[in-house]
Amino acid sequence: MRQFFVLIHRYTGLVLALFLILAGVTGMFIAFYDELEKAFHPAFRLVEPHPGQTKISAVALAGLLQARYPEAMFNRINLHQAAGESTSFYLQPRPGNKTGLVNDEIFVDPYTGQVLAERKWGDISQGSINLLPFLYRLHFSLALDKTGRWVLGIVALIWTLDCFIGACLTFPSSPRRASVRSQSKSHSWLTRWWKAWKVRWQGGAAKVNFDLHRAGGLWLWAMLFVFAWSSVAFNLRDVYYPVMGAVFAKQHFGEDIPRLPKPLIKPTLDVNAALITGRALMQKVSVAHAFSIHYETKIYYDAGKGTYTYIVNSSRDVSEQSSNTAVMFNADSGQQLAVYLPTGEAAGDTVTQWLLALHTAKVWGLPMQIFVSAMGLGVVGLTVTGVRIWLKKRRSRRLVRQLRRPER
Structure with missing residues (x-):
């Protein structure tokens, strides 16, 4: 089974290599x-x-x-x-x-x-x-719009699964397969696993490269998973939300509102009236749900559904850099249709908002931007070291085959 996972991890990494390098390099700049x-x-x-x-x-x-x-x-x-x-x-x-x-x-x-x-x-x-x-x-669509988003969504889903496979491959061998010497020392599983978190700087170029790949993947694992799974949320919503919905509760924000037979170009409420209505509705919602409004962000009109969405930054947002507190209302009557609270209302939405905010560096200011930018470099480094491991083993396998080839 371990050898099977090695093969899966190896060839998954090769397939994803160019995509991850592109995402890592562009992500370094997008953070700023x-x-x-x-x-x-x-x-x-x-x-x-x-x-x-x-x-x-x-x-x-x-x-x-x-x-x-x-x-x-x-x-x-x-x-x-x-x-x-x-x-x-x-x-x-x-x-x-x-x-x-x-x-x-x-x-x-x-x-x-x-x-x-x-x-x-x-x-x-x-x-x-x-x-x-x-x-x-x-970064988000390979500059191919919908097709590119779909492709990168599949890449992100494979990357998410490979995060767990890669982590499992760092686990130490079972005692039955471990060497007699290691068994005699009676090391605990965690003690033996700790070796995978270290880099043998004096072990030669090949060992250093292998350790950088293995240890780097472990030290960065949590954020790598955040990047991978949040990328599925961005690009492959039809997979992300059913999976999250099976575990966490989710708010439904206007998803059940049907589209009109034809777009409503001139609603009864113009944008000034809609802004007044949105502010009044949001004020009522803030009182009912006990949160404070920091500043208003945008107002959006959907002619296809005949609705306005008024969005603010509030104490329910994950940070003052991320604005997702929203109220939706009918563009003719001003009737409230839906409310979305980013955190504290549904666990699935809270988790999603944090994942997206971490991916886009919308929390903790400049230090997080620097960290996310550095993570882009880390993704590139892990990809390159992984490809180098494959190339070295490929050369070794070729050499073995040549030595085994019978002389004519």
Whole structure:
């Protein structure tokens, strides 16, 4: 059985190698996505305060921009305007627009309403303006959108299973198979396993490489599992949620609301009225569930279902960097339809929120960003050392076959 697991681990690693290296390298940069964007593109990511002028609200900016982009819909409005930063908008094609949008992300000066830049998010053909978004697309979908997400979802699922196989292979052999010398010392199982956590720095290049792979995998195992299983959550939801649902409870946030026969383009509540309604509903929810609201994040309109979703950062979120507390309501009547509380309501949602926040470095600030970035390098290192182990054993097997080959 152990030899079978060795074969599974070996060839699984070879199949996943390129995917894991790509994910590790791109993940190193994505951990600092916003910081790198501001450093590379300060002209449109950063703004100087205008003396005597107050910021134009994000909703008002969306109204101003709608006349300039009549072919688009401003269905998602980022309400949180950080000091010194431009306000960004993601556009969606208006129903009936068969040509699509030239650009779908706009950056605006919140003091003047001036459009600073626009881009087709992730389209590397536009040049360096899309470098970070393109790396993001590579990381999450191989820059192949739905097909790439599906492929990486399968890769993540295999990686998750291989995490357990790899861990099992580090366990010490049973006493029956252990050497007579080791049996005579009567070492405990944990004592013998502790050797797998160490690197024999004086053992030669091959042993160092093997130990780095084995010990590195053990020391990083917990975070490797977080990356693998949360990647399934991102890319293969049809697998992740049934598995989690078999163990943990989960909230159903608007999943049972049917889609309308045709999109509702002009609901009774415009975005200003919807914002007032969302704030009032969220205030009631916060009182009923005893949590505090830190700041509002976004309001999203789903024309297909005729609903608004109002999202805030609250004490139920895993950190002030992650905003997922939400209320959904009917876009015509304002009737509350669903509430989502990231933590403390359903164990499955709490676990999922922590997994996703750890993967995206949305907790514990800069130290976590550095750690996640370093983990990207760790994934690359484990992959490379694993391939080197395979190459060495492959050469050894070839040499043995050559020596056994009868002379003619």
